[in-house]
Amino acid sequence: MARIRRIQIENFRSIQSLDWSPAPGFNCLVGPGDSGKSSILDAIDLCLGARRNASFGDTDFYRLDVTRPIQIMATLGDLPDDLINLDSYGDFLRGFDLANQTLEDEPRFGIETVLTLTLRVESDLEPLWQLYSERAQQQGIERNLAWKDRARISSARIGSYANINLSWSRNSILNRLTEERPDLGGALAAAARDARLSFGAQAGAQLREPLQIVTQTATNLGVPVGASAQALLDAHAVSIGDGAIALHNEQGIPLRSLGTGSSRLLIAGLQRQAAQAASIALVDEVEFGLEPHRLIRFMDSLGAKNVPEPLQVFLTTHSPVALRELSGHQLFVVRSLADHHEVRQAGITDDVQSTLRADPEAFLAKRVVVCEGASEVGLMRGLDQHWGTLGHPSFLALGGAYVNVNGGSPDRAYQRGSALLSLGYQVLVIIDADKPVNAEIQNAFLAAGGQSATWGQGRALEDELFASLPDAAVDRLIALAIEVRERDLVASHIRDRSQNTLTLEAIQGFREQGIPYAPPTRAALGLASRIRNNGWFKSVTTYEFIAKTIIGPELNASHQSLQATINWIEGWIHAA
Numbered sequence: 001m002a003r004i005r006r007i008q009i010e011n012f013r014s015i016q017s018l019d020w021s022p023a024p025g026f027n028c029l030v031g032p033g034d035s036g037k038s039s040i041l042d043a044i045d046l047c048l049g050a051r052r053n054a055s056f057g058d059t060d061f062y063r064l065d066v067t068r069p070i071q072i073m074a075t076l077g078d079l080p081d082d083l084i085n086l087d088s089y090g091d092f093l094r095g096f097d098l099a100n101q102t103l104e105d106e107p108r109f110g111i112e113t114v115l116t117l118t119l120r121v122e123s124d125l126e127p128l129w130q131l132y133s134e135r136a137q138q139q140g141i142e143r144n145l146a147w148k149d150r151a152r153i154s155s156a157r158i159g160s161y162a163n164i165n166l167s168w169s170r171n172s173i174l175n176r177l178t179e180e181r182p183d184l185g186g187a188l189a190a191a192a193r194d195a196r197l198s199f200g201a202q203a204g205a206q207l208r209e210p211l212q213i214v215t216q217t218a219t220n221l222g223v224p225v226g227a228s229a230q231a232l233l234d235a236h237a238v239s240i241g242d243g244a245i246a247l248h249n250e251q252g253i254p255l256r257s258l259g260t261g262s263s264r265l266l267i268a269g270l271q272r273q274a275a276q277a278a279s280i281a282l283v284d285e286v287e288f289g290l291e292p293h294r295l296i297r298f299m300d301s302l303g304a305k306n307v308p309e310p311l312q313v314f315l316t317t318h319s320p321v322a323l324r325e326l327s328g329h330q331l332f333v334v335r336s337l338a339d340h341h342e343v344r345q346a347g348i349t350d351d352v353q354s355t356l357r358a359d360p361e362a363f364l365a366k367r368v369v370v371c372e373g374a375s376e377v378g379l380m381r382g383l384d385q386h387w388g389t390l391g392h393p394s395f396l397a398l399g400g401a402y403v404n405v406n407g408g409s410p411d412r413a414y415q416r417g418s419a420l421l422s423l424g425y426q427v428l429v430i431i432d433a434d435k436p437v438n439a440e441i442q443n444a445f446l447a448a449g450g451q452s453a454t455w456g457q458g459r460a461l462e463d464e465l466f467a468s469l470p471d472a473a474v475d476r477l478i479a480l481a482i483e484v485r486e487r488d489l490v491a492s493h494i495r496d497r498s499q500n501t502l503t504l505e506a507i508q509g510f511r512e513q514g515i516p517y518a519p520p521t522r523a524a525l526g527l528a529s530r531i532r533n534n535g536w537f538k539s540v541t542t543y544e545f546i547a548k549t550i551i552g553p554e555l556n557a558s559h560q561s562l563q564a565t566i567n568w569i570e571g572w573i574h575a576a
Helices: 037-048 086-092 134-139 147-153 162-166 185-189 195-206 208-221 260-273 292-301 320-324 350-358 360-364 374-389 410-421 439-447 461-468 471-485 487-497 504-512 519-529 540-557 560-573
Strands: 003-012 015-020 026-030 070-077 094-097 102-104 112-121 127-132 230-233 245-248 280-283 312-316 331-336 341-345 367-371 400-404 426-430 451-453
Touching (some): 015 037, 015 341, 037 070, 037 112, 070 094, 086 112, 127 134, 260 292, 292 320, 350 400, 350 410, 360 400, 374 540, 439 451, 461 519, 471 487, 471 519
Parallel strands (some): 026 312, 026 331
Antiparallel strands (some): 003 070, 070 112, 094 102, 112 127, 230 245
């Protein structure tokens, strides 16, 4: 019941204008800090929450401009029949075309009948909730949803103050699990010392079904409540009313004493159970208070893996663990543009899904370096560490991330980069130059604003290093290869790639005499070092060491071609 088909926000906090049609299931919002993710959740909560008033201040207005009113419009579909019949709210019924995501002011056959609820706040800071349609506005007709209907479609917030949902207070999830309500009369009238236990016996009988649901849900999620949750009076309740009846574990300890993570996990499970009564859930910073394994369970409890998804969920996260659990159609990137905000769906292309599974950190970054393979990832990590010793900020601290395409055609790196560009990320692709590139794919990436870096003509990274590093650095590369790959293998590769014109022993003999490396020798070493599936340095860790201890310190003594490429990459990295 109740799905947000369209949310429109104007002049609210950091959002000047936003018009977004969210997915009917999971909507995981990511983006840089202060991009407006939490403001979107707050806007939904303020517009749809079952409240009679809300506190606003000047800081809630875009750029503190109180002359431009805050307006939040939520268009709701999947509504029960009694809300969309003509007798109830006929003047305000509208139509929404699910196929092309368009809103029409008149309902008609073949499209969904919807209602639009607005929240408007002007300079007097008094919130006004009303139903909206163009024809009603033209006729001067004003009306709000009846309170019972507001409560039915209201969103449920699962946050750090979610413990309200662990008692039978107004609008808590417990009151939405079943139609059963506690009879407070007799038990609460008795102000004796045994009121807590005696009331618990009565409430336990009246709330048997929701208590069974709570116990089963908690058991499934691994939340400790014992053999049976109980409904007892909360000794810390300020007043005696519905909110004084709270959930307790088997020993009588209030469940509000659970840790933040356990509380959120249990409430998420209960929200799932109450989906028919409250189907919109809001979760800001979903990872808060949860270890990785419990975070995964939390996502599952909200129905992230179900088809169809039982809840419409709006959540924000900065956790790669959370992103890895989602599909691309559940991921949305929030972008703050010159005069408006956009929310872009990541999509389910192979390039998006592959990045989401292997390198989810990329979706949490501002800038992304797409690397052809592990060698480039290690190179970038090691250079970043070297630049740090020179006083430069870390790429990661600047909001950067690496994506490993795991080799193959360089076209894959450009395609992966184009997918990230379309979502508003700044992207640099680093590839070898020893394989042909599809010009159409490359040009599309560059035309979209991407940047790329590569090595000398026809060279892979290893070719460039052996061709460009000074003699002493090449000595260290060979010594490292012998250390990590064994001497016999290195010697065999040199003989094979030089067609038996060079040997490791001869090369080392020349070096002992102070004879520099000849260009043909350097070329043969580059080929020998990168034999497919048997390369000397093909790992992130090894290349990280090489970049930090050899390439970085020896760059100024290297050939101009290597210097130019590395310095250009450094400039792009630190321009963030």
